[in-house]
Amino acid sequence: MKIFVTGNRGYIGAHLVDVLKKDGHSVTGCDLNLFSGCEWNKIHEPDIQLLKDIRSLTVNDLSGYDCVMHLAAISNDPMGELVKEITYDVNYKGSVHVAETAKKAGVPRFLFASSCSMYGKGESLDLDETSKLNPVSVYAQSKIEAERDISLLADENFSPAFLRNSTAYGYSPMLRIDLVVNNLLACAVTRGDIRIMSDGTPWRPLIHCRDIANAFNAFLNAPMEAIHNKAVNIGANNENFQVKDVADLVQKYVPAAKIVFTGEVGEDPRNYRVKFDLLNKLLPDFKLEYSLSKGMEELHGWFAEKHFNLSDFEGEKYVRLRTLRHRLDLLEKGNV
Numbered sequence: 001m002k003i004f005v006t007g008n009r010g011y012i013g014a015h016l017v018d019v020l021k022k023d024g025h026s027v028t029g030c031d032l033n034l035f036s037g038c039e040w041n042k043i044h045e046p047d048i049q050l051l052k053d054i055r056s057l058t059v060n061d062l063s064g065y066d067c068v069m070h071l072a073a074i075s076n077d078p079m080g081e082l083v084k085e086i087t088y089d090v091n092y093k094g095s096v097h098v099a100e101t102a103k104k105a106g107v108p109r110f111l112f113a114s115s116c117s118m119y120g121k122g123e124s125l126d127l128d129e130t131s132k133l134n135p136v137s138v139y140a141q142s143k144i145e146a147e148r149d150i151s152l153l154a155d156e157n158f159s160p161a162f163l164r165n166s167t168a169y170g171y172s173p174m175l176r177i178d179l180v181v182n183n184l185l186a187c188a189v190t191r192g193d194i195r196i197m198s199d200g201t202p203w204r205p206l207i208h209c210r211d212i213a214n215a216f217n218a219f220l221n222a223p224m225e226a227i228h229n230k231a232v233n234i235g236a237n238n239e240n241f242q243v244k245d246v247a248d249l250v251q252k253y254v255p256a257a258k259i260v261f262t263g264e265v266g267e268d269p270r271n272y273r274v275k276f277d278l279l280n281k282l283l284p285d286f287k288l289e290y291s292l293s294k295g296m297e298e299l300h301g302w303f304a305e306k307h308f309n310l311s312d313f314e315g316e317k318y319v320r321l322r323t324l325r326h327r328l329d330l331l332e333k334g335n336v
């Protein structure tokens with residue numbers, strides 16, 4: 001099949017191109033390359049690469065594809081707060097634009113990278129797709145509004161589905177260490193401590209970034225009627241963890257590291273444990289390739305192999321917010 005992937009040069013997109021190509025698909029990537037120069041390893045190139053803002057995609061760009069997988073976004077809470085208008089414009093309006101354009105171009109399937117972060121401050125534990133949404137960031141709000149408007153486009157010729165992904169972790173050639181697991185492990189390896197900014201009790205559903213890519217592929221192969229216009233949590237019931245459990249596991253791989261509660265954020269407003277029964281029902285054959293401990297062991301091995309050090313940890317290359325801030329500074333000074 002011919003697949004159009006936006007955000008293909010990001011943390012998850014880099015895996016997705018590889019997964020799709022290994023399955024024999026032809027892949028076109030579209031990315032603004034916001035993180036060029038931040039590669040940790042060589043990334044998997046698509047068959048065709050567009051270096052373009054998703055907000056200016058045209059019917060011509062999207063004609064002839066069997067599926068659009070839309071991942072491009074300002075991709076976490078702190079980045080989303082940096083320039084709220086841009087987050088809203090890219091993640092909400094931009095996503096709706098891509099879906100509308102795909103529909104006009106006659107693309108039958110549209111898979112959207114949504115997020116469990118829309119559950120935000122969970123009112124109770126064990127949330128499912130029918131639970132009340134409680135966003136605590138512009139990022140989460142932008143995903144809610146994008147889901148809402150894109151779902152209105154669904155008809156017999158256009159079938160969107162919304163993958164509400166758990167928080168990602170693990171190795172990718174486009175490494176990010178601004179995600180909780182990667183951050184705690186990288187901190188332990190480079191500084192010798194495991195710094196928890198909350199009291200460690202908040203729950204998070206976690207998933208390896210490769211498994212998010214695998215889930216997109218599984219949705220591509222699923223019968224259209226099974227997933228038509230559905231929002232589905234992506235992860236596994238036994239992969240919900242409290243942050244302090246993650247820290248304990250990090251200590252298993254870096255036994256000398258001490259756990260430190262910094263208390264910086266007081267009570268973390270994001271606290272959600274998520275159920276994945278709908279995913280198991282709709283795609284019974286889909287299984288995660290990674291458990292948290294397998295993914296952590298793999299990433300720990302990569303940190304050793306690549307001699308990941310304190311300047312990597314404290315630098316801007318692997319932290320999306322720092323890279324973006326630096327690039328915005330350059331833009332303001334007219335240096336790019």
Ligand SMILES: NC(=O)c1ccc[n+]([C@@H]2O[C@H](COP(=O)([O-])OP(=O)(O)OC[C@H]3O[C@@H](n4cnc5c(N)ncnc54)[C@H](O)[C@@H]3O)[C@@H](O)[C@H]2O)c1
Nearest residue numbers: 007009010011012032033034053054072073075113165168
């Ligand atoms: N990483 C996670 O934990 C996680 C969890 C749930 C959902 N998601 C969603 O999955 C998707 C991918 O996340 P990621 O971790 O790979 O993020 P990422 O920041 O690593 O990658 C995003 C990519 O999108 C590109 N991009 C951003 N704005 C663009 C624009 N206007 N036009 C074209 N390209 C643009 C960037 O250059 C980058 O390569 C995002 O939609 C994110 O919200 C991620």
